[in-house]
Amino acid sequence: MPIKFNVGDVVEMKKQHPCGSKEWEVMRTGADFRIKCLGCSHQVMLPRPKFEKNVKKIIKSVGDC
Numbered sequence: 761m762p763i764k765f766n767v768g769d770v771v772e773m774k775k776q777h778p779c780g781s782k783e784w785e786v787m788r789t790g791a792d793f794r795i796k797c798l799g800c801s802h803q804v805m806l807p808r809p810k811f812e813k814n815v816k817k818i819i820k821s822v823g824d825c
Contacts, residue, residue, distance in 0.1 A: 762812070765789055768822035770798065771815050777802065783819060 765771075769786045776782045781799025788794035793811040796803045806814075 763815075763818070765793070765818075766822045769818055770820040771795070772817050772819055773814050774816050775814065782816075 772782050777797045779800040783798040784795040793806050
């Protein structure tokens, strides 16, 4: 079963960003994900399969409210 990601979740990616941070905040979900680096605030758009493959773990989950 696929993992459910929500806007506001903080995830740890397998590879670190050039700024040195591995922590990213999910800004948008759907067919594409927009994530923001918590080290330098750089935003990146990724297709869902690539995002799910590169996520190591969820650090902070917002959950369904």
